[in-house]
Amino acid sequence: MNKTIQHIFFIGLLFSSTAVFSQIKEEKLILDRKREPEVKKIEKKKTSIEAEKNYPPQEKSANPPTYDITNVPASSDFKTSLIQGEDISPKFDAEYQNNYFQLGMGNYGKILADGNISTKLENGMEAGGDVHFLSTSGLKKVYAWDSKQSTANIGAFLNSYGEKGKFSVNADYGLNDYNYYGIYALAPASNNVDLKQKTNRFKVNGYYDFYSNEILNDVRVKSSFLSDHFGAKENQAEILVNLSKHGVELPSFDDVNFNADLGLNLETVKSDFELLTKNSSQFLNATLAPKMTFFKGKSYLIIGSDFSFLNAKNSNMTLAEEVKNNKTYWFPKAELQFAAADEFKFYAGITGGLQLNTYADLLEQNPYLISDQELRATETKYKFYFGLRGDIDQNIKYDFSAGFGKMNDILFFKANNLFNVAAEYNRLPYDYANTFSSVYDNGTVSEAKASVQYFPLANLALDAELKFEKYNLENYENIYNKPLVKASLGGKYSILDKKLNLGAKAIFATDQTTNSFEVNHEAIDPNFRALENKNDKIGGFADLNLSAEYKVHKNLSIFALGNNLLNTQYQTYKGYKVLGAQILGGVKISF
Incomplete structure (x- = not known):
């Protein structure tokens, strides 16, 4: 009886705690699975603790490299357009199975199909693949025209664990088929208006990680190919090489060790558009990133720099000739952490860098862009930050920080006007003031972040995040389509010997x-x-x-998801309302 009361109490605590917030910033479906290839989930950090599995004990036992496990989505994870809900079904590592297939259906014509399979091969190799599909009929009662959309992904990977290192390669094809349905300024001539947009993206990534940290640490190769319904094409390739010498003892300083790292990065992007002004851009960015780390216990000092050389070429129909720009950048990199105790770790630092903005990246943020974008690189000249983080008795983990930075070519999105001003109601899909374009400005950003994780029980995890961002721009009075405050509150609870997994998440934005x-x-x-x-x-x-x-059998589960349960059809971008309350149920077969 006491255990039953305890279960009921924590279920009530979990669900009632999320009722403070509701509705989601970017309605999206993220299948939060621990996926292979793990190469995209693990970022090597020599200041962290946890080691990756499957490493030969002979070479790793003496000086094991350490890793940060980060929530980077696997290559097969996807997000749909903004009228979708978020899949927050809880996943517990102890019950994780690689091979499964799940099928679900819900209101708004939602259909979900999702599967993953992998197998061990000879000579320490592992191969696998996965497939995902999600579709919805859209907001038929809100819009007279078509707002349906669908997303599909197919991926495959191969891992090889050799004597000296781990090799991984993965390929992924993603399709997003949707409509520019956010019409608010001008009604179409008929309900059968063509609003179609579609993007195709193919990615191939390779990674080799040497078990020892002597000189050559790891090598990564990334490539991406994107096209859309209006003839846009973008090719992207990147190679990263990390050189390092770790664990050097300094005789003059007791218990102080030294790491030396050198990162080499070469990235190229070529984007061509066929609409309107027919923008075309090509970037080649080479970065040299030396870094020194001195650490004693959990306290450390990092001193480094980024040296970047950017070659940029831009052209469009309004320019008389191609504009070329070659520029060299230097960015400071430093961080100091003083660990007074596990509960209190004070840190402060300065950082900066150059970010190439690609059409593919912009579509991830806003799929309703016109297929003709001006692309620039965003420069963070510097950002100062400081904070406090800690771990209290393994029950509470927290991180509070604040920062201030100076940036050039800050990216955000503005709404487009009509492209054809003639009084016609039969128009092109993107010509109803229903699309957006990238816009850039220089300025400063002030930010504050807070994140807390609380583990009151072994089978209960609660988390909360809060982020404040304030921009002051040189030319624009406001930064468009960026909220001042974003917050989230969530939890996962497992009961009945982990047969029943419950999840909750609330997201808030100003x-x-x-x-x-x-x-x-x-x-x-x-x-x-x-x-x-x-x-x-x-x-x-x-x-x-x-x-x-709920796990009915070791190989069979049933699930139910409720998204946007407050049933508010708010807008994420002007004119683009999200789905109301959504209920989706289905079955999952594990094997």
Whole structure:
């Protein structure tokens, strides 16, 4: 009886705690699985603790390398367009199985199919693949025109564990088929208007990690090929090489060790668009990143730099000739951590860097972009930060930090006006003031972050995050489509000997500013007149999501997901409302 009361109490605590917030910032489906290849889930950090499995004990036992396990989505994970919900079904490593297939159906015509399979081969090799499909019929009762969409991914990987290192290669194809349904300024001539957009992306990644940290540490190769419905094409390739010498003892300083690292990175991107001004850009970025780390216990000092050389070429129909730019950058890198105890670790540092903005990356943030984008590199000249983190009795983990930075070419999105001002109602899919373009400005950013994880029981985990970002720009009064505050609150609870897994997540965002257009037409004027509002507001939101999965048999589970349970059709971008309350149920077969 006491255990039953305890279970009921914690279920109530888990679900009621999330009711403070509701609604989700970017409605998306993220299948939070621990996937192979693990190469995309593990970032090597010599200051961390946990070691990767499958390493030969002879070479690793003396000086084992250490790893940070990060929540980087595996190559097969995907997110759909913004009218989707978030899959928050809890996953527990102890019960994890690689081989499974699950099928689900729900309201709004939702269909989910998801599977993964892997097998061990001879000579320490492992191969596998996975497939995912999600579709929805969209908001038929909200929009008279088509808002349906679907996403599919197919992936394959191969891992090889040799005597000197681990080799991984993976390939992934992703398809996103959706509509520019966010029409608010001008009604189409008919409900059968063509609003179609579709993107295809193929990625191939390779990785070799040497077991020893002597000189050549690891090598990574990445490539990506993207195309869309309107003829845009983008090719991206990157190679990263890490050289290192770790664990050097300094005789003049007791218990002080020294690491030396040198990172070499070469990245190239070529993007070509076929619409409107037909923007074309090509970037070649070479980065040299030396770093020295002095550490004693859990205290450390990192001193380093990034030296980048950027070769950029841009052209479009409005430019008389191709614009070329060659520039060299230097960015400071330093961090100091003083570990007074496990519970209190004070840290401060400075960082900077160059980020190439690609069409593929922009679509991940906003799929409703016009297929003609000006692409630039964002420069973080410097960012100072400080904070406090710690681990209290293995029950509470926290990290509080604040920072201030100076940036050039800060990326955000603005709404587009009509491209054709003639008073016509049969228009191209992107010509209803329903798309967005990248825009850049220089300025400063002030930010504060807080994250807390609480583990009151072995089978209960709670987490909360809060982020504040304030931009001051040189030319724009407001930064568009970025909320001032974002927050999340979630938890996972496992009961009945882990046969029943419960999950909850609430996401909150404050109001965000955007530009928008009001389109008018007078009978005596052959053209539309558009008035721009540069200070329009998209309301904040709170999104509540719950999930449950019950293991009927060791090879059979049933699950149910509830997304946006407050049933609020808020907007993520102007005109783009998300699905209301969604219930999806299904079965999962493990083998």
